[in-house]
Amino acid sequence: MDKSDKIIVGISIGDLNGIGVEVILKTFQDKRMLDFCTPVIFGSTKVVSYHKKALKLEVPVHGITSLNQINRNKINIMNIWKEEVEIDLGKATKVSGLYAAKSLTSSVKSLKEGKVDVLLTGPINKETIQSEDFNFPGHTEYLEANLEGKSLMILMTNKLRIGLITGHIPISKVAESITPELIKEKVFTMHNSLCQDFGINKPKIAVLALNPHCGDKGVIGKEDDEIIKPTIEEIAASGKLVYGPYAADGFFGSETYKQFDGVLATYHDQGLAPFKALSFGNGVNYTAGLKEVRTSPDHGTGFDIAGKNLANPSSFKEALFTAIQVFNVRKEYIELTKNRLLVK
Template identity: 65%
Template sequence: MDKNKKIKVGISLGDLNGIGIEIILKTFQDKRMLDFCTPIIFGATKTISQYKKQTNINVPFNGVMDIEKAVPSKINILNIWKDEVALELGKPTEVSGQYAFKSLEAATNALEKGEIDVIVTAPINKDNIQSEDFAFPGHTEYLESKLEGESLMILMTNELKIGLITGHIPISEVSKAVTPEVIKKKANILYKTLVQDFGVSKPKIAVLGLNPHCGDNGVIGNEDDEIIRPTLVEIQNEGKLVYGPYAADSFFGSENYKNFDGVLAMYHDQGLAPFKTLSFGEGVNFTAGLEKIRTSPDHGTAYELAGKNKANISSFKEAVFTAIKLYQKREEYKTLTKNTLKTSKRR
């Protein structure tokens, strides 16, 4: 891999009436960011100029009609619509959801074609973005439908990486969804991403239990003893360092997570509640398991802050840096493993 290559970072706007455009513009207001990547924002100069005017954010950008015209030293806006879009900052509308999807769809198509190297997605509203073309619980599921691979949602910082066995599903459906097949699949995705994307040669993974106190020997449910433990033994027999189940209520408070390279939580809030308590505003959402790199900030649309020029950009900026680092690490891994195969064949 050419280490001097400037990574093309495709960026989707998220909900137009949220803080997405604000955190994007303010992230690249720091010109040093342009030393690391070429940002290509999928939207329209008209819409972003209107947003700038309403929020008094003064950030220059370069409007282009073709990705190939993107300038490495500038913030590039790829014009994908010409409409006059009505912005109602702080308010979710059908229009803001419609154009959030237009931005996401165009960025995803460009990623699939290799016109951009990675994608960083600003927050969407999972309700108003719904349509015939987007009938998904969130970004993760949509991207999985468009790209090769099987996804694993990972919330991460340098110290903590939490993957989810089940994602955006109701609590009432979690126990049925936690099957040996799903546990194995998610454990294998986490293991692979820790090796190829984070450079951990022999990952050590913790798996949280489903029930309080891991079921207390069947007193509070049998899933931990009958499904999770036997499955983890099978994974261990494959030579992977996967341990558990651990009682979720004490795992993070005791700082046990620091003994592992990654953690698998059984359901959304079991993993995300402690993660956001420990790392809110600094964390990154990474969609592992797919052929392409996608990251996003660890927060939502924050309508209550929209238009006030008060949004914190830390998580979005970290999402950009993380996407770049993951891309470079994965390319490095491909090169190393390719060279290993060539050496083996010569022998």
């Protein structure tokens, strides 16, 4: 691959006291990774050097102060602050949250301006990152507010993709949030993503029930019969291959999920608990529905193992490869559909 053709991957550094820097460094310890992309880590060489020393990792990096200085064959560190930052590995601090936000804000700005091709985000602490400038439950909500499109959080591997109809909201708010309009929006977003981002021609999508046993005909809840089922039938009548609602326990227990290209869970833990039980450490968090491509590993800050050289970079590597793959598939899809319109 010509070095000028390589995808530029913007990487937000995540919480400075967690394992984000460690999994980034371990990923690019393998020099072959630079054959696939050009990484640009938004943070500071001082912070990266601190982690390298603490972890005893020998990974050469290239510090820059402008994206015009990117070296296509090196691990670039975009220095977005000059000051010394207090690092306290394994601790959730307001300082580490503040600088995680600085990294994310700068990398998203560069993504929006087209200066990087895709975004790969390191794990943040959702409490310490909160401020007047960052008032969001997580990455997904922040990205939707700052980029074009309606987001859908998808946790995925090669064999399983689970999207969330509702995201980071309290369980007490889930039932009232499940509306026909929201279900339609999330189904359409997943359908479009499976087509344009993963090259699946006629994707099959399963929707999980909100209540145990699909509500047992109203005995345990009426939402499945009165809201979810009629909405699925309406969507299916338009020609999309959408099925359900399925009781979540039997759906995963019987491995029915293997029959579908995508699954929509009604709330966070209904989808993520089985996903992580089946795939933890190898999964990818992909934000579908946005104009730009963003992925992240499926794990958190890992404060309990930070600085101990124990973090596994597998999920981060998968997130990197997924971002590259989605970027390329989407580019090809746009070209194909553009040609199809011209023919018409």
